Each structure stands twice: as structure tokens, then as C-alpha cells.
Amino acid sequence: MTRKIITACLILLAFNANAQQSLPLYLDDAKPVEQRIEDALSRMTTEEKIAMIHAQSKFSSPGVKRLGIPENWMTDGPHGIRSEVRWDEWEQAGWTNDSCIAFPALTALSSTWNRDLATLYGKSLGEEARYRNKNVLLGPGINMYRSPLNGRNFEYMGEDPFLAGEMVVPYIKAVQLNGVAACVKHFALNNQETNRHGVNVIVDDRALYEIYLPAFKAAVQKGGAWAIMGAYNKYKGQQACHNEYLLQDILRKEWGFDGVVVADWGGVHNTKEAIFNGLDMEFGTWTDGLTWGKSNAYDNYYLAVPYLKMIESGEVGTKELDEKVRNILRLTFRTTMNRSRPFGSFATEEHALAGRKIAEEGIVLLKNKNALLPIDAKKHKRIAVIGENAIKMMTVGGGSSSLKALYEVSPLDGIKKRAGKDFEVVYARGYVGDASGDYNGVVSGQNLKDSRSAAELKAEALKVAKDADIVIFIGGLNKSDLQDSEGNDRKGLELPYGQDELISAIAKANTNIIFLNISGNAVAMPWEKQVPAIVQGWFLGTEAGNAIASVLFGDANPSGKLTFTFPIALKDNAAHANNAFPGGDEVIYTESIFTGYRWHEKQNIKPLFPFGHGLSYTTFKYSDIKADKASIGQNETVTVSVKVKNTGKRSGAEVVQLYVADLKSSLPRPVKELKGFDKVYLKAGEEKTVTITIDKEDLSYFDDKKHDWVAEAGDFELLVGASSQDIKGKVKITLR
Numbered sequence: 106m107t108r109k110i111i112t113a114c115l116i117l118l119a120f121n122a123n124a125q126q127s128l129p130l131y132l133d134d135a136k137p138v139e140q141r142i143e144d145a146l147s148r149m150t151t152e153e154k155i156a157m158i159h160a161q162s163k164f165s166s167p168g169v170k171r172l173g174i175p176e177n178w179m180t181d182g183p184h185g186i187r188s189e190v191r192w193d194e195w196e197q198a199g200w201t202n203d204s205c206i207a208f209p210a211l212t213a214l215s216s217t218w219n220r221d222l223a224t225l226y227g228k229s230l231g232e233e234a235r236y237r238n239k240n241v242l243l244g245p246g247i248n249m250y251r252s253p254l255n256g257r258n259f260e261y262m263g264e265d266p267f268l269a270g271e272m273v274v275p276y277i278k279a280v281q282l283n284g285v286a287a288c289v290k291h292f293a294l295n296n297q298e299t300n301r302h303g304v305n306v307i308v309d310d311r312a313l314y315e316i317y318l319p320a321f322k323a324a325v326q327k328g329g330a331w332a333i334m335g336a337y338n339k340y341k342g343q344q345a346c347h348n349e350y351l352l353q354d355i356l357r358k359e360w361g362f363d364g365v366v367v368a369d370w371g372g373v374h375n376t377k378e379a380i381f382n383g384l385d386m387e388f389g390t391w392t393d394g395l396t397w398g399k400s401n402a403y404d405n406y407y408l409a410v411p412y413l414k415m416i417e418s419g420e421v422g423t424k425e426l427d428e429k430v431r432n433i434l435r436l437t438f439r440t441t442m443n444r445s446r447p448f449g450s451f452a453t454e455e456h457a458l459a460g461r462k463i464a465e466e467g468i469v470l471l472k473n474k475n476a477l478l479p480i481d482a483k484k485h486k487r488i489a490v491i492g493e494n495a496i497k498m499m500t501v502g503g504g505s506s507s508l509k510a511l512y513e514v515s516p517l518d519g520i521k522k523r524a525g526k527d528f529e530v531v532y533a534r535g536y537v538g539d540a541s542g543d544y545n546g547v548v549s550g551q552n553l554k555d556s557r558s559a560a561e562l563k564a565e566a567l568k569v570a571k572d573a574d575i576v577i578f579i580g581g582l583n584k585s586d587l588q589d590s591e592g593n594d595r596k597g598l599e600l601p602y603g604q605d606e607l608i609s610a611i612a613k614a615n616t617n618i619i620f621l622n623i624s625g626n627a628v629a630m631p632w633e634k635q636v637p638a639i640v641q642g643w644f645l646g647t648e649a650g651n652a653i654a655s656v657l658f659g660d661a662n663p664s665g666k667l668t669f670t671f672p673i674a675l676k677d678n679a680a681h682a683n684n685a686f687p688g689g690d691e692v693i694y695t696e697s698i699f700t701g702y703r704w705h706e707k708q709n710i711k712p713l714f715p716f717g718h719g720l721s722y723t724t725f726k727y728s729d730i731k732a733d734k735a736s737i738g739q740n741e742t743v744t745v746s747v748k749v750k751n752t753g754k755r756s757g758a759e760v761v762q763l764y765v766a767d768l769k770s771s772l773p774r775p776v777k778e779l780k781g782f783d784k785v786y787l788k789a790g791e792e793k794t795v796t797i798t799i800d801k802e803d804l805s806y807f808d809d810k811k812h813d814w815v816a817e818a819g820d821f822e823l824l825v826g827a828s829s830q831d832i833k834g835k836v837k838i839t840l841r
């Protein structure tokens with residue numbers, strides 16, 4: 106008996122030793138990743154490699170089952186994990202456990218100007234993706250805000266490349282701590298939806314490098330993004346998804362990107378270019394379900410059988426194929442084959458509260474005449490809430506970022522809950538905008554049909570407004586086609602559904618009116634002088650209504666700042682002033698580097714609300730602005746310090762902004778540019794010193810002749826302000 110046991114143990118030991126010895130190198134996570142990649146690659150057939158570089162379903166691509174290399178599963182998107190769709194259709198798979206937490210859209214996140222909240226956002230979203238077993242998150246979106254008409258601006262981070270770069274880095278890092286790749290999108294120059302697959306963007310190198318690329322560069326080099334998504338549009342006449350200049354010259358060679366380049370869905374149009382110009386994975390071709398379809402089309406992808414045939418005929422070699430597979434294997438080792446990645450969590454209360462915190466800090470108080478806000482229990486007993494956006498669910502719709510949320514608190518419900526018994530809340534819809542609520546089979550479940558005439562709706566709204574102590578008009582845009590929605594751009598800057606006329610009439614009936622704008626874009630406000638308080642509310646996700654109520658009632662003190670300019674009229678925006686949006690087959694960025702506030706300042710055009718603007722229920726005093734050096738050498742830094750004091754009666758937070766002005770330069774430069782910021786939290790009466798350090802990179806411009814960044818010796822002003830138009834003081838420094 107004993108001998109038998111000993112013999113069995115010896116056999117087991119021998120077997121184990123054998124097993125250890127024969128553990129293939131690519132499975133040994135003690136070995137360097139690059140060695141594991143080469144080992145795995147050497148074991149794969151050409152067919153297996155070809156299979157890996159294109160989709161097998163709407164959102165997945167195969168691994169190599171034989172070798173134990175897992176599939177890749179992608180998910181939209183930037184502000185929540187998309188519900189499960191069917192294998193080859195956009196329609197719902199019908200799961201009952203895939204309702205996510207909808208986080209605020211990225212316009213709201215960037216408006217917090219709080220890097221820690223970008224970390225919290227990325228962490229929470231990454232956990233949701235991981236739990237749902239997705240290893241690539243199709244986000245964040247960081248295309249620059251060029252025109253207020255772009256239907257997808259709400260998914261992005263505003264008009265300033267520095268700000269977007271600073272906010273995207275913590276988001277990416279936190280997502281990827283979950284073993285989930287952030288797939289930064291859409292690279293590059295995807296600044297409109299009109300003719301998005303066909304338009305050829307013509308932009309000069311200065312604007313490309315100074316405005317449109319910096320956030321992507323930060324995402325790659327500082328954020329360490331593991332994936333990037335090509336854009337739909339063309340650049341230099343070539344599709345961005347297989348664009349030699351963008352993907353090879355800039356992304357790979359200049360920035361040293363070692364991750365995977367994923368095509369946007371249906372963004373590939375040419376096999377040879379896709380082979381040679383740096384694309385790694387093809388998704389969405391022919392099966393995009395939007396325009397045309399073909400069953401079992403995956404073999405027909407540009408990077409499927411057509412590529413294989415070219416290899417077999419000797420027309421192309423396999424060097425590029427190996428390179429693509431290397432990039433995909435690197436993704437695999439970083440995500441699905443990382444044995445120590447966490448498990449994730451989904452639709453938790455913790456995530457909902459994270460979303461609420463971000464929403465509260467992202468809401469921007471644009472105007473607050475005579476301190477109408479916050480709502481005062483002593484003066485505002487009877488509250489009239491008017492407007493469709495007080496009740497309309499905003500998580501469904503808008504395109505690929507549409508979500509099936511676990512729940513969504515509407516602004517009206519949030520206000521009612523917060524108001525409790527201390528107030529009387531009455532609601533009138535005022536207008537009917539879009540009563541539908543369906544996106545690819547996810548339905549909001551709301552019945553918003555209303556058969557009353559516009560006159561009846563208006564009469565009711567006016568009556569309710571007259572009888573109230575205060576009116577909260579909750580309107581703006583929505584996620585329907587031609588508004589804040591993928592696939593098309595807005596047609597104008599004005600509010601839809603006759604809201605302008607209605608707001609103006611209500612303001613006459615009750616001067617205590619607040620306008621809460623739910624949108625991801627600037628809108629015109631021709632009635633602005635009539636309305637004492639204006640709040641920018643964004644698309645805020647699951648906890649929208651609670652966050653809005655916190656701010657309106659003063660439980661949260663607003664501290665968000667605008668990340669893009671609100672022009673008074675469309676022609677005040679650079680792209681529109683030059684009639685350079687949306688173009689036809691091509692769009693020429695004639696404004697060059699002068700986008701957003703850079704344009705307004707250059708042309709001296711007063712905005713409705715400037716970039717960086719946002720008020721608080723308290724007040725701040727800036728003093729003692731100084732620099733630690735009057736002059737710096739090319740390799741030195743300079744630190745600006747400023748004392749900020751909360752001079753009001755309640756705690757609050759202020760975003761201190763640092764702008765650089767080049768006093769004399771060989772090339773034209775903006776009046777000033779954002780190059781630093783910090784958010785400081787102060788109790789009533791408290792004072793803190795804020796310091797911001799910059800270096801020569803922050804003083805540089807891109808010289809298109811030299812194709813390099815140049816920090817030109819000379820004098821610069823460093824301006825410290827509460828917005829781009831509210832400069833509190835400045836210091837002069839010299840770069841030697």
C-alpha cells in the first residue's frame with residue numbers, strides 16, 4: 106500500500122516537472138512580454154494570424170483556441186458599458202443582467218477640471234467593462250471641439266488640447282488598471298458628422314500639431330493607452346483608418362505607440378492601404394447594419410480573405426501581418442492573459458455615487474444675477490419646473506454611446522425628491538420635442554406622447570410660471586438625430602422646438618427664472634438678458650436628477666468651468682466665420698490654430714460665455730501672484746504661485762487657470778493659451794497657495810517649416826485667472 110502511494114507520488118512529481126518544463130514560453134508570465142509575443146507568433150499559422158486581425162462578430166475578434174489565446178471583446182463606450190447586442194446585428198441580445206451605470210458624458214467630466222475625478226471615472230468604468238468581460242473599452246473620445254454643431258461634441262472633452270490631454274491621462278491609466286485597454290478615439294481630425302466617411306480634412310501642420318493632436322499624444326505617451334481607434338474621415342486624401350501619415354509617421358514613429366490600432370466600425374476601405382499603413386484590426390465592414398449587410402461577411406473583410414489571397418499569390422509578404430499580430434498579442438498579454446487583473450464590478454451603488462459626484466462637479470453655473478440660486482426655502486416655496494428635458498431620459502440615444510442604464514433619475518424627480526415637503530413643485534411640459542425613446546432596441550420605456558397643441562402647452566406653462574415663486578426651465582438639446590447625436594450634425598445654434606420663444610414669454614410672466622441647459626454643445630441664448638440665472642447641465646447619466654438638485658438647492662456648490670466657448674451667434678465661431686463647416690467632399694480648416702477662445706481673442710469677439718468660465722455660490726479672492734524666477738534657461742522650469750481665499754460664506758472649489766502669452770514671436774500665436782490649472786477646495790474664509798509649474802514645452806509653438814517644436818527665446822506673460830476672460834494678475838518671465 107505504502108509502496109503504491111510512494112510510486113503514485115513519484116509519477117505525479119515526474120509529471121509535474123515535465124509539465125513545468127514543457128510550459129510554452131508564451132504562457133510563462135515570468136518571461137518578458139516581447140519574448141512571449143515572438144514565441145506565440147512562431148506557433149501560429151498564416152490563417153490563424155489573418156483571423157486575428159478582423160472581426161468575427163459585431164464586437165469581437167478571434168484568438169487562437171488551439172494555443173489558448175483568448176478572443177478580444179470590445180465595448181462602447183466612453184461613458185458606460187453598452188448592452189449586449191446580437192452576434193451580427195445592432196439589435197439587443199436580450200440579456201437581463203447588462204444594465205449599466207451611465208456615467209456623465211465626457212463634456213461633463215472635463216468641466217470638472219479635476220484630474221482625481223478623471224481617475225475615479227476611469228476606475229469605475231474600467232471595473233464595469235472588466236466585470237462584463239470586455240478587454241477593450243471603445244473610449245475615451247478626445248476629438249477637439251471645432252464647431253458647436255458637431256453632433257458628437259458631447260462625447261468629447263472640449264476645445265482646448267492641453268485641458269483634454271490633462272483629463273484624458275488619468276482616465277486611461279485608471280481604466281487600464283483593470284486589465285482593460287482604453288481605445289482612444291477617433292484618430293484623428295474627426296470633427297464633424299456630416300459626410301463623416303467621405304470628407305477629406307485639409308489642415309495645416311501647425312493646427313494639426315498644436316490643436317488636433319496634443320490630447321492624443323498625451324493619451325499615448327503619458328496615459329500609455331493600449332489601443333487607439335482610427336477615424337472615419339480622410340486626411341491628405343487617405344482614410345484615417347489606414348492613413349500612412351497619421352498612423353505610421355506620427356503615431357508609431359514620432360510617438361512610439363506600441364498598442365493596437367483598431368479601425369472604426371466600417372472605416373476600412375482598401376486592403377493594400379490597410380496592410381501597409383499601420384492598421385491592426387478591422388471591425389464593422391459590410392456588417393455595419395446601418396447601410397448594407399451581407400451574412401457571414403467576415404471572410405470578405407479587407408483584412409480577411411482578400412489579404413490571404415495576396416499573401417498566397419506572393420503579391421504581398423507577411424512582415425506586416427506579423428507586426429499586426431504582435432500588436433494584438435501585446436494587447437492580449439496586457440489584458441485577457443494578465444492573470445493578476447482584478448475581477449471588476451458592475452452597476453454598483455459605488456459607481457452610481459462616483460457618477461453623481463462627477464456630475465455635481467461638472468455642472469457649470471454660467472450666470473447668477475442677484476444670487477437667485479441656490480433655491481431658498483424662505484423665498485421659493487412654490488417651484489415651477491418647465492420643459493421636456495426635465496422628464497426625458499437621456500441615456501438612450503445619441504448613437505454608439507447610447508446606454509441601457511440600470512436607472513436614470515430625471516431632473517424633475519431629483520428636484521421633487523430634494524424639495525420634499527418644504528416646497529411645492531409643479532410641472533408643465535411647455536413644448537413637445539421628441540417623444541420617442543428607442544435606440545437599437547433599447548427603449549427608455551417612457552410614454553412621452555402628448556396630443557396637446559403648442560398653444561395649449563404654452564398656456565399651461567405660462568400659468569404655472571405666473572403662480573410660482575421661482576421657475577426652473579429645463580430644456581436644451583437631446584440625443585435625437587440632428588441634435589447631440591452621432592451620424593449627423595446640428596443645423597443651427599438655436600434651441601429646437603420653439604424653446605427660445607417660450608423662454609422669453611415665461612421670463613416675462615416670472616422674472617425669477619433659471620434656465621438649465623441640458624446639452625453637450627453651446628446653444629444661442631437670445632433671451633439671455635431676460636433670464637437672471639443660467640446653468641449648464643450636460644448629459645449626466647444615471648444620477649442626473651440628483652446631481653442637478655444638489656446644485657440647484659445648494660447642497661453642492663457648483664465648481665465646473667466651461668471647456669468650450671459659448672458664442673453669441675454661430676458666425677462668431679471660427680469655423681463658421683470662414684464658412685468652413687461642414688464643407689463638402691473636403692473641409693478646409695482655414696482658421697488654422699485659431700479655434701475656440703483663440704479665435705474669439707484674436708478677433709476680439711465677445712463670447713456669450715467664455716472658455717474656462719464658471720461661477721460659485723461663494724466668492725474667491727486672488728492675491729500675491731508671483732513666479733519663482735524672472736528668467737529661465739531652456740531646461741529649467743518656472744513655478745507660478747497665487748494665494749486664493751474663499752471670501753464668501755460657504756465651502757467651495759475654484760479652478761485656477763494659467764495661460765501663457767508669447768509677447769513676441771516669429772510665427773503668429775494666440776493671444777494666450779491654457780498651459781496649467783489646479784482645482785482648490787476652500788472652506789469659508791480659508792486661504793491656500795496654489796502653485797503651477799511650466800517648462801519650455803508650454804512656451805513652444807510648432808514650426809511647420811522645421812517640423813519641430815520651438816521654444817523661442819524672449820519674453821512671455823503668465824496670466825492667472827478664473828476664466829480665459831477673467832484674468833486676476835500676471836507675471837512676466839524671460840526664456841533665455
Ligand code: BGC
Nearest residue numbers: 181182243290291369370505
Ligand atoms: C463609432 C465609434 C464606435 C463604433 C462601435 C462607430 O460608428 O464612430 O465611436 O465605437 O461605432 O459602436
